Amino acid sequence: MLELYQVRKHFGGLRAVDDVSFTVDAGCIKGVIGPNGAGKSTLFNLIACNIPLSSGTIRFDNREIQRLKPYQTAELGFARTFQNIKLFADMSVLECVMVGAHSKGRAGFLAGMLPLPQHRREEAAIRRKSMECLEFLGIADLAESPAEALAFGQQRAVELARALAAEPRLLLLDEPAAGLNIYETAELGRLIKTIREQGVTVLLVEHDMSLVMDICDEIVVLSSGRKLAEDIPSRIQHNAEVIAIYLGEDYEPAR
Amino acid sequence: MLGQIRTRLGAVVASVVLLQLLTTFTGTEYYLTQLTMSAYYGLLVIGLCALMGYAGQISIGHAGFFAIGGYLSALLTTYNLTPHAENSAIALLNQAGLLFTWENLYGESLLTFTPWAAALAALVCAALVALLVGIPVLKLRGHYLAMATLGFGTIIYRMALALPILGEADGIADVPGFILIPASLFGGEALMISGEGDFRIFNYYVAWAVVLAGLVLLMNLMTRSRSGRALRALHSSEEAAEACGVNTSRAKLQVFVLSAVYAALAGVLLTHFKGGIGPEEATVMKSVRYVALVAVGGMTSLWGTLFMGVGLSFLSLRGVFGSYDDAVFGLILLAVMLFAPGGLSQLNSHIPWRRLLPYRRA
Structure with a gap:
């Protein structure tokens, strides 16, 4: 449904997102994780068409979307939430x-007046x-x-x-658990699963490991702008490289 | 919500009628002249309120749109086409009923555009100018619109002052009345927008009918329509509004053009009522005054803006502020920005007698 191909975003000399490719299949819950500064938020903003790509392509239903405006992606069936909540005053x-x-x-400006x-x-x-x-x-x-x-x-x-x-087809969640306590986070996890059951594909960028490991079908791990791993949660938990970036290289996983 | 709007509308209509009866019975009908003029300024400020208060885009050039409306309709209804009557294009316009012949104060016979045709041309022109100014500017965020409209307003003022065809410092006088109901329709006298004493009461009601119609249209838009919600949404977060599918550049452009048309309509009608227009209507100080009126009216309150717009314009026209006229409006703007930058409706919890004020949000 959503395909990223060799996506790059450079800010001057900083490679915030460097050659990232992955796909999100219809009906799946996909998570993007990574330590602070890994490029998660930049990647999220690229997918939401908030900032332009440096190179690469993003396709939605085999249609290139990277040059669309955010409101046009909404018309295609994207919906998103914000990390720092943006409700309307x-x-x-x-x-x-x-x-x-x-x-x-559909109603336009004049229809609104009359x-x-x-x-x-x-x-x-x-x-x-x-x-x-x-x-x-x-x-x-x-x-x-x-x-x-x-x-x-x-x-x-x-x-x-x-x-x-x-009524989105693809729901983009930017750190949905930020600021929630463990009960609220568990409740959120149940909600996201129910939303998926209604046929909505979900892509979330998240810090909270318990949420990601609990609900995601697949996880992409970013580190320093690069894709480090992409797998199902149980294997990500035992991936030596992932453990190394999160916990340090000397860490011995519990048996 | 709807019930509340109807009640208020009823209250405003009742006070309008009451005011007229009061002036008639006390023999002070001359007040109606300034009340009529104030109502037209009210039309301009509620249009600006939609742009500024609801959509959050500041324009310091609305006197420019008022002037485009006023000057264009004045020019088209006073520019004598008799010498060119043989010209085929003019003849064609004449056949289409867009021209008419009338006698000015000096008994000269003039062939000019009809007020209807002139008004339409003026409104279309104001809308196009707003489109031209708005397209590049509204794509940007922040106060670029304020800067660009300030520049635009200054250009219009200098043009009004410098162009011989617009009468330079004198402006354009001897503008004919705007015939709304021709004499042939009911057999009686023609009813027109004009400053002549016979039409005073008629004009007072016409002005209020136009303003209240304009108010109802904006109320519908802002409180119960998809486009109005989109405008209020982009006011607080353009990013979130875009993510919801709102084409923010387009929405901002639409409301900018709409408010320019409101200003131009006020200019057209007031010019016919006063029988002329001068460059003082195009000054930047006038634009600042309109911004001050929206601010003191409660920013996101069409009712409050109308009340303050009409009330303060009336006092200003009666000369209450004397030579401090502009200073008073500057002071009002300063005070609102210092103490209630979000509009006076923000003060709600602090003023016990606030329920008496028309500031509550629509």
């Missing part, structure tokens, strides 16, 4: 989530869909609260609801 939770369904609507019946029906459908997403995440009772006033964990949930409102 001055909006209720429900309205925030309704923005997520933006690419599902509430024509067709436009009203579309608004009602967007509202319904957004409420469903809030219910799915168990925060329907917060629909009318100002989004900014929520607790951190709830804001994370609103971001996820906003991403789901787009």
Whole structure:
């Protein structure tokens, strides 16, 4: 579904992402891990089309996407969350989530000024869909609260609801467990699995090992911008190179 | 939400009617002239509020769009085409009903564009100019729009002051009334947008009808439409709005053009009402004043902006601020930026009597 081929991103002399290739198959949960400075966030921003590639290609359904604008990737079926939560100020939770369904609507600027019946029906459908997403995440009772006033964990949930409102095909999660406690992280893991069962492909960049090892089908390990390993979680846990970069070369894995 | 909007709209309509009756019964109908003019300034500032308060894009050039509207409709309705009447293009325009013949104050017979045609041309022109200014600038983030519109406003002001065809420092006077309802329709006198005393009450209601229609359209857009939500979203995070599928450059351009058209419409109608326009309408100080009015109106409050826009414009037109006119608006802007940069609605929890104010968000 998503293919990265020899993706490079250089900032001046710094090779933030250097010759990374991998694929994400439809219906799979893929994780990208690596120590601080490994290039995870840069890679994430490249896939989300937020920053241009230095070289290489990214394909989605066999179509090159690296030159698209972020809003165009949303139209293709991408949805994402942000590491440092970006909810919309001055909006209720429900309205925030309704923005997520933006690419599902058609009504233009003038239609918005004149509430024509067709436009009203579309608004009602967007509202319904957004409420469903809030219910799915168990925060329907917060629909009318100002989004900014929520607790951190709830804001994370609103971001996820906003991403789901787009009915995405590929869900990009940028460190979704950052700032969550272990219970919330476990709950998040269950949610992500349920989302995948609904046919959504998931790519997550994450620090939290327990989450990644628990839910991912496959893991890519980055180190200093390069791909160090790509495998299923159980084998990544016993990969000597991975252990070396995370824990130091002298570490003896427990038997 | 909808119920609240209807109640407020009802309250505004009731106060508009009440004000008119009050002035009529107390023999102070001359106030209606300034109230009419203030309503048109109100139209401009609610358009600017959509751009600035909701979408977060600051323009310090809206007097320029007002001037494009006013000057273009003044020029087209006063430029005498009689010497060129034989020209085939002019004849064609005449046949299409876009021209009309009228007599000015000195009894001269003029062949000019009709106010309808001139107004349409002025609005289209303002929209195109906004598009030209906006396309390169709105792709950038931050305060580039403020800078570019400041430059644009200055250019328009200098043009108004320097071009002989626009009357230089004198502006354009003797602009004909804008006939809305021709005499033939109901048999009575023609009803027009004009400063003549006979039309005072009619003009007062026309101005308020236009402003409130403009307000309702913006309310619909901002509070219950996909495009309005997108604008409010990009105000707080362009990155997140893009990720949700919002074409942010396009959305910003659309609201910029819309607010320019509101300003130009205010310019067109006010020019016909006053019977002329001068370069003082195009000054940068006017643009700053409009920004101050949006700020003091509560930034993201169309109601508050309308209330403050009309109220303070009225006081200014009545000469209450005397020679400190511009200074008062500068002071207002300064005070708002210092104490409530997010708009006065931010102060909500601190003012006990705040419920009486129209600042609450729509």
